[in-house]
Amino acid sequence: MNIENLQQLTQFQIDEQPHIIVDKEICKTCDHRACVLSCPANCYTWDEATKLLSVVYETCLECGTCYVVCDKGALDWSYPRGGYGVCYRLT
Amino acid sequence: MAKYFDVIIVGAGPAGSLAALKLARAGLNVCLVERGKHPGAKSMFGGLLHNTPVLNEMLPDFHERVPLERHVYKKVLAFMTPDSAVSLTFENEGFERPPYNGYTVFRPAFDRWLADEAVREGALLLTDCTAEDLIRKDGRIAGVTIKGREGKLRSNIVIAADGVLSFIAKKAGLRKEFKARDMGVGIKLLLGLPEETINERFHLARDEGADISFVGATGGIWGGSFLYTNRESISVGMVVHLGSLKTSGKAPYDVLDELLQHPQVRKLIKGAVPLEYSAHLIPEGGIKAMPRVYTDGMMVAGDAAGLCYTNGINLEGINLAMTSGVLAAETAIRALEIGDFSARTLSLYKKKLDESFIIKDMKTFKNAVGMMHSERLFQTYPQVLADIMDKIYRVDGVPRSKLLRLARKEVQKQVGLKNAITDGIKIGRALL
Numbered sequence: 001m002n003i004e005n006l007q008q009l010t011q012f013q014i015d016e017q018p019h020i021i022v023d024k025e026i027c028k029t030c031d032h033r034a035c036v037l038s039c040p041a042n043c044y045t046w047d048e049a050t051k052l053l054s055v056v057y058e059t060c061l062e063c064g065t066c067y068v069v070c071d072k073g074a075l076d077w078s079y080p081r082g083g084y085g086v087c088y089r090l091t
Numbered sequence: 092m093a094k095y096f097d098v099i100i101v102g103a104g105p106a107g108s109l110a111a112l113k114l115a116r117a118g119l120n121v122c123l124v125e126r127g128k129h130p131g132a133k134s135m136f137g138g139l140l141h142n143t144p145v146l147n148e149m150l151p152d153f154h155e156r157v158p159l160e161r162h163v164y165k166k167v168l169a170f171m172t173p174d175s176a177v178s179l180t181f182e183n184e185g186f187e188r189p190p191y192n193g194y195t196v197f198r199p200a201f202d203r204w205l206a207d208e209a210v211r212e213g214a215l216l217l218t219d220c221t222a223e224d225l226i227r228k229d230g231r232i233a234g235v236t237i238k239g240r241e242g243k244l245r246s247n248i249v250i251a252a253d254g255v256l257s258f259i260a261k262k263a264g265l266r267k268e269f270k271a272r273d274m275g276v277g278i279k280l281l282l283g284l285p286e287e288t289i290n291e292r293f294h295l296a297r298d299e300g301a302d303i304s305f306v307g308a309t310g311g312i313w314g315g316s317f318l319y320t321n322r323e324s325i326s327v328g329m330v331v332h333l334g335s336l337k338t339s340g341k342a343p344y345d346v347l348d349e350l351l352q353h354p355q356v357r358k359l360i361k362g363a364v365p366l367e368y369s370a371h372l373i374p375e376g377g378i379k380a381m382p383r384v385y386t387d388g389m390m391v392a393g394d395a396a397g398l399c400y401t402n403g404i405n406l407e408g409i410n411l412a413m414t415s416g417v418l419a420a421e422t423a424i425r426a427l428e429i430g431d432f433s434a435r436t437l438s439l440y441k442k443k444l445d446e447s448f449i450i451k452d453m454k455t456f457k458n459a460v461g462m463m464h465s466e467r468l469f470q471t472y473p474q475v476l477a478d479i480m481d482k483i484y485r486v487d488g489v490p491r492s493k494l495l496r497l498a499r500k501e502v503q504k505q506v507g508l509k510n511a512i513t514d515g516i517k518i519g520r521a522l523l
Contacts, residue, residue: 003344006280006368013128034337040278040344040370062133063370064256065276068269069337078258079126082239083219087132088199090281090324091369 003042007059015084018057019077020066026074027053035066035075061086096122096215098423099235099246101222101259103130103206105409106393106416107252111209111216112149113420119427121214122244123206124237126221131202133254135371137277138319138326139163139302140196141410145417147190150208154189158200160321161300162191165293168404169355170473171308171316176355177476178303187299195300195319195326217244222253225262231388231432232263247432248423249389252416255372257382257395265391266382271333273376273397275314278343279328280351282363286323292359293320305329306403307473308353310346311466312339315403318359324366325359327351330373330406332464343370373408374399377460378453384444385437390419398449402459402522403468411449418443462521467506467514475501 020043027033028051036044036053041061045054053074062085067077079085098114100107103125114121127133138160146153164186169178186192210216219239226234226245234245251259255274260266284292293301305316314331329347336343350356374380374397381397384390392398393412400407422440426432444450462468478501483494492500502511 003342006344006365009365009368032337037340037342038276038333038336039342040276042342042344061368061370063276064269064372065333065336065370067256068271068274068333068372071271079221082126082221082237083128084239085133086369087128088135088367088369090197090199090367091135091279091326 007041010061011087011089012058013084013087014058015080017081019080019085020055020057020060021076022053022055023074023076024052026072030072030074034069038065038069040065094242094244096120096244096246097427098122098248098250099124099244100250100252101235102252102254102393102395103216104134104202104252104254104393104412105205106395106412107250108202108205108209108416109146109149109413110250110252110392110416110420111206111214112212113417114423115209115212115214117424119424122246123209123214123216124220124222124235124244125206125216125218126239127218129199129203129218130206130216131199134198134202135277135279135369136198136409137279137317137328137330137406138195138321140194140201141407142190142192143410143413145414149417154191154194157204158197160195160197161295161298162186163193163195163302164295164299165301167301167303169303169305170476171305171353171355172474172477174354175477175481177473177480193302195321197321222259225249225259232386233388235259247388248426250416250419250423251389251391251395252393252412253395255374255394257391260382260391260395263386263389265384265386270376270380271337273374273380274333275330275373275375276333276336276343276370277328277330277373278347278368278370279326280347280368281324281326281366282360283324283366284360284363288362289320289323289325295320298322304404305350307469308350309469310339310341310349311470312336312341312346313463313465313469315469316347316350318356325363327356327360332375333372375401375460378450378457379460385434385440387434387437388432390422390437390440392416392419398453400453400456400459401463402456403463407452414447414449415444418447456521458517459521462517465514465517467510471505475505478505
């Protein structure tokens, strides 16, 4: 099952204002980077070459898994502004 | 728009909307604040709306008007290994009559319907509003600020029904930081299948539904998987402990994929069309992880109050949420009658919770949380069970053992007697 295909099934109202901001300096020294694997929407990517953690907030399901597994305080995580973000139709 | 309300409810989920309905019926000026485009747009659960007496009482004809999928007739508990399944099926004609024991529903439809009921009775629903912060006045909580539509909403009482990550309860100082050890994450894939195909595959008639719980198909991560039948779709997903997921080195969708590829599951979902993918956290820390549920000017209900329990067999939250919403509303009505919104008056809410099935059930299964923090439960024991079944049924000319001897041998080989006794005591304390 391809996670990119899964994401296309879900609707989003994308806000140009991100609701997740990562402190890339903290992530550089993180010993687990559990967010990368734990996120059910695969929003996080670690680039070994540049030593940078990046986040794609646009396909975030707003579950909060990353926020809870991050024990380094590297995430500034909030719910998107009202009306934006994931918009479930069925589920 | 009036900006002063008797009660502001944050979150138009099941807890918030039923609270709003109760308050509106009492003639109070109530505002329901929802961050989604519509109620239910942010809601997700496995799929089962449990029978909830307060819902039946307040909306006796709800099952005729709400968009329901199927009533659950068949309950299956299946222990899985990579290539086998040992299952226990319970079919009961008592589940065929109203009040039905549970329905599969879609939350965007159900939550929207429930909020509309509150609106019809006079509640004001504000969608597209994320509650951002609390307004304090005279030492109590007296409203919220919102973002999306910007503004300030003031009230005598705030009910925080803003879900598992209740930033509102946190800002009120009622809870500490959210911990991975107290949380599960649920992910779900909705798969479309024709109604007749579902009925044939799951041996169902008319609007009968099946609820299958899988143990042992989570790649060794603490948790379980599920399959629910809807009218023309099935919901397949899993709930895993966040602490266990964090250290597993696995991605949740890969583990779900393993379940979908399992030989016994593959047959059930063959030809199905993926429709929607969703994820949500679940407060699984039990009674010990509950925040304080009231303070001056505020009460906390539903997932926001950590009102959810699982014992490995039952997983209940939505019924606890709706009941707590009504209890918070009853308390608010009393507080408004006497004109006192202090913690002392609102402590009545906690008393009502304690006296209800909510806290009683959470206390009954308080040891189940610890019981489920075990790799053996989710991997070794399903394998032991499958191996015993294999030895019972396999016909190969090897002389047989009696059942107890057979079981003891398998347990000794795979678990060790000492571990088995420790686990037995743990499970006994949690469930027996």
